[in-house]
Structures are given as structure tokens and as C-alpha cells.
Amino acid sequence: MESRPATAPDQVTSMDTEQLRRRFLVEDLFRTGEVRLTYTHEDRLVVGGVAGTAGLPCPDQLRSEYFLERRELGVVNIGGPGAVTVDGARHDLASREVLYVGRGARQVSFDGRFYLVSTPAHTSHPTVKATLDDAEPVRLGSADGSNERTIYKFIHLKGIQSCQLVLGVTVLEPGSMWNTMPCHTHERRTEVYFYFDLPEADRIVHLMGRPDATRNLIVAPEQAVISPYWSVHCGFGTRSYAFVWAMGGENQAYDDMEPVAIGELR
Numbered sequence: 095m096e097s098r099p100a101t102a103p104d105q106v107t108s109m110d111t112e113q114l115r116r117r118f119l120v121e122d123l124f125r126t127g128e129v130r131l132t133y134t135h136e137d138r139l140v141v142g143g144v145a146g147t148a149g150l151p152c153p154d155q156l157r158s159e160y161f162l163e164r165r166e167l168g169v170v171n172i173g174g175p176g177a178v179t180v181d182g183a184r185h186d187l188a189s190r191e192v193l194y195v196g197r198g199a200r201q202v203s204f205d206g207r208f209y210l211v212s213t214p215a216h217t218s219h220p221t222v223k224a225t226l227d228d229a230e231p232v233r234l235g236s237a238d239g240s241n242e243r244t245i246y247k248f249i250h251l252k253g254i255q256s257c258q259l260v261l262g263v264t265v266l267e268p269g270s271m272w273n274t275m276p277c278h279t280h281e282r283r284t285e286v287y288f289y290f291d292l293p294e295a296d297r298i299v300h301l302m303g304r305p306d307a308t309r310n311l312i313v314a315p316e317q318a319v320i321s322p323y324w325s326v327h328c329g330f331g332t333r334s335y336a337f338v339w340a341m342g343g344e345n346q347a348y349d350d351m352e353p354v355a356i357g358e359l360r
């Protein structure tokens with residue numbers, strides 16, 4: 095498992111493109127037959143990817159007997175039909191469906207293409223599957239803002255219960271390119287965006303950094319961006335796309351965010 099340090103906002107000022115990418119962009123998430131994991135010290139989130147058939151390992155860095163001994167896990171199916179087996183119970187997942195796996199599950203294995211996010215957990219919540227129909231859809235944006243999109247909340251205060259993980263999927267309408275504009279920061283949480291369902295040749299221009307000192311990352315399909323508490327997170331695609339947003343930290347209130355007016359961005 096790759097491990098990344100936390101970053102203070104003033105460190106970003108002197109980072110060049112490669113340094114920014116190495117610290118905040120998670121590029122290589124999928125290799126057939128593997129679960130690939132990246133640990134960030136920003137709120138101790140772990141993000142990962144699975145392609146094909148593989149079991150969830152327990153990397154040394156966790157110093158635990160099994161991965162979910164003190165953690166919880168969100169799994170999003172970003173491919174065709176797939177399955178996740180948790181301690182012998184098989185959960186079939188269609189595209190864009192989500193499985194929450196609670197603390198204490200000892201054996202987790204995958205068959206399909208999945209994006210994973212894990213946060214530390216203090217107690218055990220039941221393992222639950224959710225479809226897009228179970229998620230709470232919120233339509234946002236407008237055609238003339240090029241940001242018509244639907245936010246599906248899966249793991250949140252009024253949805254699947256968790257210790258600290260909050261997770262959802264946002265789907266852009268055809269012809270809409272902008273996500274999360276006007277943007278925001280989260281003083282009390284870290285957020286990770288994972289972009290998918292974007293054609294291979296297209297890219298997302300993701301804006302990060304303090305609102306008054308933004309930087310950009312050019313993101314390929316199926317890559318993730320780590321947003322510390324001080325960083326805006328928003329972007330536009332060269333074509334329509336979907337993304338998974340996931341947070342961990344002090345609370346689980348979706349709307350606990352510091353809005354940034356478009357005119358304040360620098």
C-alpha cells in the first residue's frame with residue numbers, strides 16, 4: 095500500500111506539477127487480479143481499486159489482523175455486473191451500485207471492477223447494499239451553466255449508517271461539464287473525488303488549493319484526487335462523466351461546507 099503524508103496549505107505554493115500530482119493525484123488504481131490501495135494521512139483515508147478477482151489484503155501499515163479490524167469500507171461498482179463476498183455472504187452489484195462493509199468483517203473478496211474508500215471506525219454498522227433507487231437523488235445546476243447533474247447520496251446521515259464515511263456518486267447530464275461550481279471547502283473533513291465513465295482520450299481539469307490560490311490537476315479516467323480540508327474541489331470535463339465523492343473527518347453533515355463565491359476564486 096502506498097502511503098502519502100498530509101500537506102499544509104503553504105507547502106503547495108512551492109510545488110511544481112509533478113510534486114502536486116505525486117501528493118494529491120492517485121493515478122494507478124487498477125491492475126487485473128489486484129486490490130491496489132493508497133493510504134493518505136489526511137484523516138487516514140484509504141482509497142483503492144480492484145479489477146477482476148482479488149481479496150482485500152491487510153497491509154502492514156495498518157498493524158491489524160485484518161483490514162476491517164478498526165475500519166469501515168465503501169465499495170462502488172464502476173464496471174459491469176460484479177460481486178463482493180463478505181465473510182461468505184455474496185452481494186451482487188450492478189453498475190454504480192454501492193456496498194457498505196462495517197468494521198469487523200474479516201474476509202472480503204471481489205469479482206468485478208470496484209472503487210474503494212475506507213475510513214477508521216469506532217464501532218460496527220451492518221453491511222448494506224444500495225442501488226441508485228435507494229440513494230437520495232438531488233438535481234443541481236442548469237444547462238446554461240453547463241453543470242446539470244444528479245447527486246446520489248448513499249452513505250450519509252439519512253442513508254446507509256457508518257461511523258464517519260460519507261459517500262455518493264454524482265452523474266453529469268450529457269452536455270454538462272462542470273461539477274461543484276460554485277465550489278466549497280470542508281474545514282472539518284477530507285474529501286476524495288474519483289472520476290469515471292469518461293472516455294479514455296478525455297480528461298478532467300480538476301481545481302484544487304486554497305480558494306485564493308487555486309492550482310489544477312489534469313486527471314485521466316479512473317483516477318482520484320485527495321482534497322485536504324483547506325482545498326477546493328471542483329472541475330470540468332472535456333466530455334460528460336460521473337464521479338464518486340467520499341469524505342471522512344469530524345462529522346457527517348453533507349452540508350457542513352464553506353461555500354466559495356465564484357468571484358472569490360484566484
Ligand SMILES: O=C(O)C(=O)C[C@H](O)C(=O)CO
Nearest residue numbers: 243245264273274275285339
Ligand atoms: O457536483 C457536486 O456539486 C458534488 O457532487 C459535490 C460533492 O458532493 C461534494 O463535494 C460533497 O462535499
Ligand SMILES: [Zn+2]
Nearest residue numbers: 278280285327
Ligand atoms: Zn465537498
